[in-house]
Amino acid sequence: MENKHLHRAIFVWVSICRFLLAGVFIFSGFIKANDPYGTAYKIQDYLEAWGFQHLIPDAFPYLGAMAMGVFEFALGFYMLFGIHRRITPTLMLAVMSFMTPLTLWLAIANPISDCGCFGDAVKLTNWETFWKNIVLLIAAISVFKWRKTGIVKLVSEKVDWLVALYGVVFIIIYTLYCIRELPVFDFRPYHIGADIRKGMEIPEGEKPTTYETTFIYAKDGVEKEFTIDNFPSDTTWTFIDSKTRIKEKGYEPPIHDFSIMSQEDGTDLTDMILDDESYTFLLVAPHLRNADDSDIDLINEVYDYSLEHGYRFLCLTASSDEDIAMWQDNTGAEYPFALTDEITLKTIIRSNPGLVLLKKGVVINKWSNNQLPDEYILNKPLNQLPIGELNPKTASHKLIEVLGWFAGPLIFLTLCDLAWLRWHKRKTKKENANKKN
Template sequence: MKHLITVIRVFVALVFIASGLVKANDPLGLSYKMQEFFEVWGFTTLHFTTLPAAVIMNVFEIVTGVALLVGWRPKEVTRMLLVLILFFTFLTGYAYLSGKFKSCGCFGDCLPISPFQSFLKDLVLLGLIIALMRWQQYIKQSVPSTIGGIILIVATGASSYMQVYVLNNLPFVDCLPYKVGNNLVEKMQMPIGATLDSFAITFRYKKAGQIVEFDGNSIPEDLDSTYEFVDRYDKLVKKGTDAKPPISDLVFLNANRKDTTIDILNQPGYYILLWVKNPQNIDRNLATQIKELKKLAATKYIPLFIVTGISDMQYWAPLGFSVNEVLLCDYTVSKTAARVDPMYMLMQQANVIDKHPVEQTNSFFQELQQLKSNPEPYIFIPSDKPMPKLKAD
């Protein structure tokens, strides 16, 4: 039993540490997932609490995992783990049983698992933690209490600093479809082998007091005026793979609210997208840097666009942007594409070449200086035509 408890202890500890580290790589992702739960429950006024709660939860998950791994105060630690896993099991159970979520964010965006898998995982962990509590006498400290306390302090500081860093820069590992190296057009296409749901138009008639249903391939031979039409509906014939493109909602609108996505992604050469969710985050010093960078980009014939959900030119004209250089985009898309606000995205046609938070404007300025100029000026004229089918490079 002693060896079995040791194996269980190490396994549970590593799962908690790994789960916490994956989410600490992108605490905003967990924050947005919490907001989804609050929206379902009608607690949207609590959205402001989700980011601090996400950071604290990630630290708590990592630190309790480390404490269990070194065998520090097993009685208190196993009780904390029990509270934590009960909370997680409630969330994953609700996500699975309600059917309102496609994922619960248990391992972040880097290791997406379904609500059922998450719920099953938490039930297994719950059983293992109960076993650890039952036979906690077999959990021995692997280091002295003082050393263990120091390790936990270091783990707390490191996990906290890690999250502060990625919130001001970018995740260490970008697992989202807008990551560097991806082609956005390719990510907007259906996965290979994916199929949609198949439906058949089904008619409902009443004959002699009985409801009769049939589709176009099985029309009754005696269909006449004795049949009374009731209604028609689409009947699911074959379930599809329930797959959708990694990017399904990217749309750039011009000043006339026309879809100009194809015009942007099919530009020849390099161009820059400056994603801005909240213009209040651009102070005077940053505004000066943006204007200088825009001038440098112009000397290399590299267009620079603002991507935002705010069309009011009082924010963008002082930065030197014209109406045609401001692209409107849904806030949800911006949250996924730009984890830091504001953020530069260097593009070449539909390919993401690099990403920089505006705090790194100086380093991006240096990168832009070394970048090869586009061969000729590109004058962006937004199209008012319907968006044609996109094609990847």
């Protein structure tokens, strides 16, 4: 009797650990697949903290981000359904045995603000991440120890191969979709519907964090840093780069580094853009040298459309004057340029370039370089077009859609596979009967 109760207690404990691990790994992998570029930027932060950024190929963070999302989601998916009951717990234990001491080092050394385990969806401090990993490590050890008897399959042997394959194929396709288009779920402060002005506000009584943005300009081979207060009036200076640093830590609103400065004369355009009652198109291109110019004709068409209807159009970039001039020569760009912090631009939209539509500081719409509106869509003023209005689709609607796209084909393929197995079994039985006769 005691052994029976002990086995039952072990089974319940292993089941709790199993589903905890499955849930965390599925969520973590899905978040990385949802925002591969954000994961790649976090990998770049790690490489810089370790001093490896110049030793690793530029493509590594992006390939690594894709691989991490697929790997974590697949492990969680397999653990959830009880597929590959030997290798899955082993790999999970190996992952947690590596990540736990790594996050302890992050908590002590604090080279980056957060580990990025759950992207922008859930922000954890380094110490919170470490203690979270301690819990997951205990769970991984428990599941690994009793993996042979404690993990019960949720699918039959007949279809487990199909479920396993489908989970991997789905997350790969989802990752590629989010790379080509934009993240389906946008957890950043510049999501559609966000009021940038409100995102910059500080609650009454809170002391704000003080930032200082410096702009690096060059003249006669000499580089010099300037702030907004002592911006050079001499137009012979050439813009090189911009940097934002914390002067004094305090309350940080969701948006704390949004500023737009005219590339032509250094005028601060931030308030003018955010207070504009009409529509404003922002072409966001952190690095014009690496920007995709395959759809430049569509960008120029949007610019012509904005001129025709009296809308403001501005290209925000962190590129140098030389790169801006090169972009203008290569694309025939006639629109004005403005300077914004690189990290801010990468946060606004995960595309280089990408297009953002604002109205009085509210993000109305976003488009990646692969989904820019064309002349067939822009055939009326924006206030008469669906793209000029906020999309009523909520995160809940998107979640239901994603679950539908995931579960629908999986159920259909599973039923087809079971039907085929049943038909094959009947056929084999009939052939055997005929042979006996």
